[in-house]
Amino acid sequence: MTTPSIQLVGVGRRYGPTTVLDGLDLDLTPGVTGLLGPNGAGKTTLLRILSTVLAPSSGHCRILGFDPADPDQRTEIRRRLGYLPQESGYPRGFTAFRYVDYVAALKEWTERDSRHAEVRRVLALVGLDDLAAKRMRTLSGGQRRRAALAQALLGSPDLLVLDEPTTGLDPEQRASLRGVLSGAGHRSTVLLATHQTEDVAALCERVIVLDAGRILYDGAVTALVGTATGKVWHADEEQAAALSSWRTGTGRYRHVALDPPEDVELAEPTLEDAYLLLRAQAVRDRAGVTA
Amino acid sequence: MTISPERGWHADDALLAAYVAGRTRPPVTASVEMHLLGCATCRAGIAALVDADPLRGVWDRVVDEVQSPQPGPVERVAAHVGLSGRDALLVAAAPAVRGAWLLGLLVCLLFSILAATQGAPQGSTLFLVVAPLVPVAAVAFAYGQDVDPLWETTLAAPYSPLRLVLLRSVSVVAVALPLALVAAPVLPGPPWVAGAWLLPAAACCALTLALSTWVDVGRAALGVGGVWASAVVAVAGPLGRAVQVLDAPVLPAYLILAVAASAVFWLRCDRLSLLGRTS
Numbered sequence: 001m002t003t004p005s006i007q008l009v010g011v012g013r014r015y016g017p018t019t020v021l022d023g024l025d026l027d028l029t030p031g032v033t034g035l036l037g038p039n040g041a042g043k044t045t046l047l048r049i050l051s052t053v054l055a056p057s058s059g060h061c062r063i064l065g066f067d068p069a070d071p072d073q074r075t076e077i078r079r080r081l082g083y084l085p086q087e088s089g090y091p092r093g094f095t096a097f098r099y100v101d102y103v104a105a106l107k108e109w110t111e112r113d114s115r116h117a118e119v120r121r122v123l124a125l126v127g128l129d130d131l132a133a134k135r136m137r138t139l140s141g142g143q144r145r146r147a148a149l150a151q152a153l154l155g156s157p158d159l160l161v162l163d164e165p166t167t168g169l170d171p172e173q174r175a176s177l178r179g180v181l182s183g184a185g186h187r188s189t190v191l192l193a194t195h196q197t198e199d200v201a202a203l204c205e206r207v208i209v210l211d212a213g214r215i216l217y218d219g220a221v222t223a224l225v226g227t228a229t230g231k232v233w234h235a236d237e238e239q240a241a242a243l244s245s246w247r248t249g250t251g252r253y254r255h256v257a258l259d260p261p262e263d264v265e266l267a268e269p270t271l272e273d274a275y276l277l278l279r280a281q282a283v284r285d286r287a288g289v290t291a
Numbered sequence: 292m293t294i295s296p297e298r299g300w301h302a303d304d305a306l307l308a309a310y311v312a313g314r315t316r317p318p319v320t321a322s323v324e325m326h327l328l329g330c331a332t333c334r335a336g337i338a339a340l341v342d343a344d345p346l347r348g349v350w351d352r353v354v355d356e357v358q359s360p361q362p363g364p365v366e367r368v369a370a371h372v373g374l375s376g377r378d379a380l381l382v383a384a385a386p387a388v389r390g391a392w393l394l395g396l397l398v399c400l401l402f403s404i405l406a407a408t409q410g411a412p413q414g415s416t417l418f419l420v421v422a423p424l425v426p427v428a429a430v431a432f433a434y435g436q437d438v439d440p441l442w443e444t445t446l447a448a449p450y451s452p453l454r455l456v457l458l459r460s461v462s463v464v465a466v467a468l469p470l471a472l473v474a475a476p477v478l479p480g481p482p483w484v485a486g487a488w489l490l491p492a493a494a495c496c497a498l499t500l501a502l503s504t505w506v507d508v509g510r511a512a513l514g515v516g517g518v519w520a521s522a523v524v525a526v527a528g529p530l531g532r533a534v535q536v537l538d539a540p541v542l543p544a545y546l547i548l549a550v551a552a553s554a555v556f557w558l559r560c561d562r563l564s565l566l567g568r569t570s
Binding site: 075085091 | 355
């Protein structure tokens with residue numbers, strides 16, 4: 001059995017009276033794990049705790065064998081960590097190279113030549129080697145996001161925590177990025193928070209769905225997709241009772257519902273269908289509890 | 292040299308090896324170079340004789356020279372006064388050393404000095420309000436989530452936030468302080484005023500640093516600045532005798548405050564390495 005690289009026991013986080021994470025228990029092992037959830041579910045807070053920039057209000061963490069509550073051990077975690085925050089700014093006037101070089105300097109790459117070689121390596125990994133000398137403000141949103149990802153990849157970290165890495169990327173860039181992340185997942189623990197279910201379906205064996213600070217689902221992507229079997233169907237007419245319904249390019253309607261009607265033409269479910277159903281079931285359960 | 296029916300001739304391995312080693316005479320060298328331009332066979336032959344590693348090293352240096360930015364003035368000065376290249380790079384990225392911010396700070400200080408030299412009591416009051424707060428403002432714009440767009444990324448790196456905060460604060464104060472020190476002797480009032488204001492300045496800075504382990508550094512600076520400005524104005528009264536804030540009996544209090552706040556900052560500095568200050 002693989003030793004977990006991350007162990008969370010009863011981890012909670014409050015901001016004033018608001019509970020953002022509510023007693024999470026979680027183990028993560030090497031590989032790429034997807035983190036899904038609606039806005040405000042606590043994804044970014046969880047990633048900040050795992051990247052040691054935020055302390056939990058309650059519970060215990062063990063990250064790469066170290067305790068982030070201890071300052072020295074926290075530094076050891078940071079030596080093995082690559083972190084892409086949700087909003088990654090950059091100082092005015094920085095080129096892509098200087099931006100990544102700056103983070104490399106923070107990551108204890110003291111010797112200039114080896115640091116610059118590493119900067120060139122990660123910029124090439126994300127396809128920005130030709131744009132290294134361009135100022136960040138002149139790059140497109142997708143290119144800036146790739147530069148931000150490049151800094152997270154410095155030093156091939158043991159733990160890669162990525163908050164919405166594919167935001168602003170075009171399909172080719174996303175496909176290229178999947179190659180980079182799947183490669184990283186062979187040797188490291190990669191946790192990827194995103195709203196793009198297709199990225200999770202394409203990259204991850206395991207998915208965690210957060211909702212209102214709690215884990216709604218934690219398991220194999222294929223198993224989650226399997227829960228939607230029999231709940232997605234095609235029809236010629238729009239059906240108001242469906243949870244989600246839209247007209248496809250063929251002119252027919254695709255419906256997703258917790259309680260589909262009988263004798264319908266079932267369709268192959270996707271991770272997005274399963275996610276929508278999971279969320280709808282959670283809302284229904286909460287309403288039932290409240291009633 | 293070998294003669295080929297279709298291209299006339301090809302350079303043989305011995306000639307190419309001599310050329311690569313730099314052992315050919317100038318006319319032969321020129322001839323080989325001209326030939327290589329038009330002969331793919333010989334180019335392929337010479338590629339096998341050239342050691343790729345030195346070439347790669349040369350190419351890497353060329354790329355590095357093109358891509359890596361030249362150090363800016365702040366970075367060069369920081370390196371010149373003894374900081375390592377890495378520390379100089381990290382200091383130069385501080386928002387507080389950006390030209391516009393620094394210029395604004397210095398202009399503000401200059402105006403307060405000019406006002407003080409006019410001899411009016413309000414001028415001294417203005418100087419004593421502004422001068423000690425210049426280093427406080429410098430600290431406020433040296434680090435933190437509100438002023439540094441890379442702060443969250445910075446915290447996730449192993450570099451000590453304490454070291455970064457101190458390096459940046461000291462660097463910016465070092466830029467702002469000389470102007471105040473040069474101008475201070477021309478101020479009206481007792482001669483010791485010229486240097487005595489450094490004590491409340493040190494106390495305000497240390498208090499800002501200490502408070503920044505509880506709240507954001509900007510709020511800490513605003514709070515400290517507000518209290519200091521109110522105190523100076525209150526002491527000055529209608530007669531504008533602000534210089535009383537530097538009376539001899541008060542000065543040790545600033546020193547004690549500076550030392551105590553520094554101790555608190557030192558004890559709580561681990562909080563700087565986290566977003567929020569609740570741990």
